[in-house]
């Protein structure tokens with residue numbers, strides 16, 4: 350077990366913790382969930398038929414028969430329990446979902462299907478989700494950077510400015526690197542930056558995702574997120590209707606993974622003191638990075654072209 354706490358602004362590489370699938374809920378909650386520390390729970394899918402049965406054709410055929418499943422831009426959405434004949438929802442997840450500590454949501458499972466060599470560029474997931482990601486088929490290489498040592502993002506987005514040079518990216522960051530093998534589950538806490546590379550011919554991942562109602566873990570990325578959501582709320586309730594309309598229009602016309610909306614009725618509760626929202630301060634901080642954006646602008650187009658959208662489901 351490593352003693353490196355990836356929070357508290359420690360810098361450098363840390364080895365991700367690995368636990369066996371017998372890890373208890375209480376231990377998981379105390380060591381990883383509450384502290385928002387990543388962990389791999391090994392062999393959780395050891396006895397699941399999905400591990401040998403799942404391939405993309407099988408998944409597509411099954412999901413097409415399920416009226417609650419749908420193809421989002423980059424993944425398939427499904428409700429809890431879908432295809433459960435092939436796997437078992439881990440006890441840790443059952444307990445978290447049964448508690449009052451998370452926001453309820455219908456679509457809380459995703460399936461990703463990636464070909465070999467697919468790269469998901471550096472980003473963090475929206476809505477401060479906790480992600481439980483099982484490698485069902487294939488193998489993936491992951492890099493994680495702590496929200497305490499954030500990467501520079503494109504203004505107002507959660508996508509890091511593309512810079513190909515990971516050596517430079519890791520400079521002064523708290524980060525880890527891992528291979529996720531078939532049957533293993535990776536817990537990605539809220540706001541952790543990640544880059545993922547698909548290693549096998551076919552790579553299928555099953556996710557459970559949900560958002561806590563309250564967090565005690567404060568990072569600079571959390572503060573930035575709270576500012577972004579304040580800006581969202583400011584723009585969508587602006588006293589001029591045209592501002593509201595323009596903002597709604599932009600949001601509707603961008604792909605779902607770039608959309609900018611806190612999806613729950615209330616905001617997550619945090620220890621960050623509510624200070625008056627400074628539109629100017631936030632805007633200046635965000636556009637301060639435009640120089641860096643311009644420097645790496647040539648990398649955006651090829652990356653967008655390389656993103657493989659999920660095919661629609663036929664019913």
Ligand SMILES: [Fe+2]
Nearest residue numbers: 472473474543
């Ligand atoms: Fe992600």
